[in-house]
Amino acid sequence: MKKQVLAFDLDDTLFDAVENFIPFTNKKYKTHFVFDKIRNSDVLNERVPINEEIYRWKEFFESKFGLAIKPEPRIKEAISRLHKKYSLIIISARDLPLQKSARKWVRINFPKTFSKIYFIKTKAGKLSKAEICIKNKAILHVDDNPKHIKDCLKKGVPCILVNRPWNKNKNLPVKRMNNVNYSDIENFLNN
């Protein structure tokens, strides 16, 4: 029998991207961004032009520091247990210049675990995470971004929101968890 599909966002779902990026970029550019005060998926809060922000992210993700970031043991354990039962995919909204380092990070930290990495931003245009879930018949999508969660809810894709500073004030009718972990996901799937 074909395994059922679970979909995961990458950044701030499978590892702490923003939490590591903030001190890295603050040090380099002498800025003072504070992780707990991030309220927008545009992390640098429109204080630098978007191309400059992408450049800073690229620098971070491709640095030794960025590539050495590990997923928390609890996340690693959850993914490895879920992998035995389900087919796992990643759906990421990373901009084009940041996609190569995403593949590399996943290869290092979750070798042979995810059957596919989808990027919603492509040269041909933009897709939606919910649509990719529907195409793959995913029975769950896990994400930290309220925008993607809202879209999944609208299109009937079951989802869990990972608690992060930029979504804590969003009132969404959705199950939340503090971090990816096995028991919360199993409980969700069994109910």
Ligand SMILES: [Mg+2]
């Ligand atoms: Mg994310």
